[in-house]
Amino acid sequence: MDAYAIRDITLLPGVSRDGKRETFDAIVIRPGDTISIVGPTGSGKTALINDIEVFAQQDTATRRSVLVNGALPPDVLVRDPASKPIALITQHTKCLADLSVQDFLIMHLQARKCTDPARIEETIAQANQFTGEAITGTMRMTALSGGQTRSLMVADAIVISDTPLILLDEIENAGIFKDRVIASLKEHKRAVIFVTHDPYVSLLSDRRIVMQRGAVVKVIESDGSEEAALATVAGINTLLYSLRERIRAGEQITDGVEIK
Numbered sequence: 001m002d003a004y005a006i007r008d009i010t011l012l013p014g015v016s017r018d019g020k021r022e023t024f025d026a027i028v029i030r031p032g033d034t035i036s037i038v039g040p041t042g043s044g045k046t047a048l049i050n051d052i053e054v055f056a057q058q059d060t061a062t063r064r065s066v067l068v069n070g071a072l073p074p075d076v077l078v079r080d081p082a083s084k085p086i087a088l089i090t091q092h093t094k095c096l097a098d099l100s101v102q103d104f105l106i107m108h109l110q111a112r113k114c115t116d117p118a119r120i121e122e123t124i125a126q127a128n129q130f131t132g133e134a135i136t137g138t139m140r141m142t143a144l145s146g147g148q149t150r151s152l153m154v155a156d157a158i159v160i161s162d163t164p165l166i167l168l169d170e171i172e173n174a175g176i177f178k179d180r181v182i183a184s185l186k187e188h189k190r191a192v193i194f195v196t197h198d199p200y201v202s203l204l205s206d207r208r209i210v211m212q213r214g215a216v217v218k219v220i221e222s223d224g225s226e227e228a229a230l231a232t233v234a235g236i237n238t239l240l241y242s243l244r245e246r247i248r249a250g251e252q253i254t255d256g257v258e259i260k
């Protein structure tokens, strides 16, 4: 995004599923922000990120609108895929191209009109920070696991697509290190919005948008009061990760398991 620098993306209220106006004034998303969207099944979490992804202008079911740098988004951001400042990655994001990881990334680099070949290795190295299952350039895209695919897509969004905002729809079971993804997105000054049912991701976020009946009903700002809960959940997360690895490796877990 050299030509058009994104300073912020603003979501303006729409209506709930029963037609009531949402009560928030505006939700402003800036580089480095980590936001989670939580709420029961069917409460409108996916609809909310879809509004952001399509730059809604009161033309979706929710009647919300989205501004870029405080104004209507310019046409080029909406229509030119190579200029799109938003990457949406879901559980179902799959790559059907029968190419090696390296060839796929080269193709994407060309599509994005980028000429820096160092970005290929950088993307693979970044993806390997997010997953415990090593990815190499010679692997086939179609042979990657769910966790490897999601890790590569997030790394690609950071390094090659270079998008300022990444939307991640329920990637929790995909076997990626979510805390590392969040740390890396912050380090690269990217904003991320997670649709999530995962307490760890929710508690790690700077802001939590709570949905009910198709509407935003609350925005909780992280103010340190959940630190103790976060520390406990982080311990549970680490424990579960190590157990998962040991069980996958065929071990029997006969020692006592303990949250550190």
Ligand SMILES: Nc1ncnc2c1ncn2[C@@H]1O[C@H](COP(=O)(O)OP(=O)(O)OP(=O)(O)O)[C@@H](O)[C@H]1O
Binding pocket: 015, 016, 017, 018, 039, 040, 041, 042, 043, 044, 045, 046, 047, 048, 061, 062, 211, 213, 214, 215
């Ligand atoms: N404000 C709204 N007005 C009208 N329809 C809405 C609104 N918000 C969501 N919907 C519709 O309600 C349905 C459920 O919403 P959505 O899929 O976004 O829920 P969700 O919270 O993502 O659910 P899940 O957790 O099961 O994925 C969808 O058909 C969506 O288009």
